[in-house]
Amino acid sequence: MSEKVETIKAFTQVGLSRLERATKDLTPEQLDWKSCSEANTIRNILTHVSQEMHIYLPRIIKGDWSYKPEGWPDDYSGNTSYTLEKIMGDVKSGQEKLLKGLDKLDDSKLEEEIEYFRGKRKREAALMGMISEIIHHEGQIAAILGVEKRMKGT
Numbered sequence: 001m002s003e004k005v006e007t008i009k010a011f012t013q014v015g016l017s018r019l020e021r022a023t024k025d026l027t028p029e030q031l032d033w034k035s036c037s038e039a040n041t042i043r044n045i046l047t048h049v050s051q052e053m054h055i056y057l058p059r060i061i062k063g064d065w066s067y068k069p070e071g072w073p074d075d076y077s078g079n080t081s082y083t084l085e086k087i088m089g090d091v092k093s094g095q096e097k098l099l100k101g102l103d104k105l106d107d108s109k110l111e112e113e114i115e116y117f118r119g120k121r122k123r124e125a126a127l128m129g130m131i132s133e134i135i136h137h138e139g140q141i142a143a144i145l146g147v148e149k150r151m152k153g154t
Contacts, residue, residue: 016095019091061102062101
């Protein structure tokens with residue numbers, strides 16, 4: 001494995017570890033808690049992160065912007081019928097899929113230009129941008145849990 005791929009995997013592991021710590025004691029009641037009607041929920045964030053790991057990151061790794069896993073529901077993100085256990089199971093399987101996908105890359109593949117949201121980008125830049133979303137969303141979850149704790153006085 002190249003040094004660049006190892007660095008990307010290490011960065012990914014930081015994000016995944018932070019996400020795991022932020023959600024390890026999460027309760028079903030916290031999944032949909034909001035500080036106000038306009039606020040985001042942890043459910044929305046976790047299903048979004050799971051979708052990034054199952055759809056968007058594999059699209060970048062494969063270089064196929066049309067990729068979607070067989071059977072992946074169109075209404076996944078924010079779906080209120082999903083239990084905490086299902087969402088966390090999907091997050092876990094997405095992590096495993098992501099790490100295995102990164103193992104398939106080398107420096108030449110990182111340099112390739114691929115389709116991305118708004119045109120072409122080098123695979124390496126697209127990966128780093130999307131992987132940084134894991135850390136960004138972990139921060140959102142930590143913030144929601146912190147606000148909840150302060151508002152409830154616990």
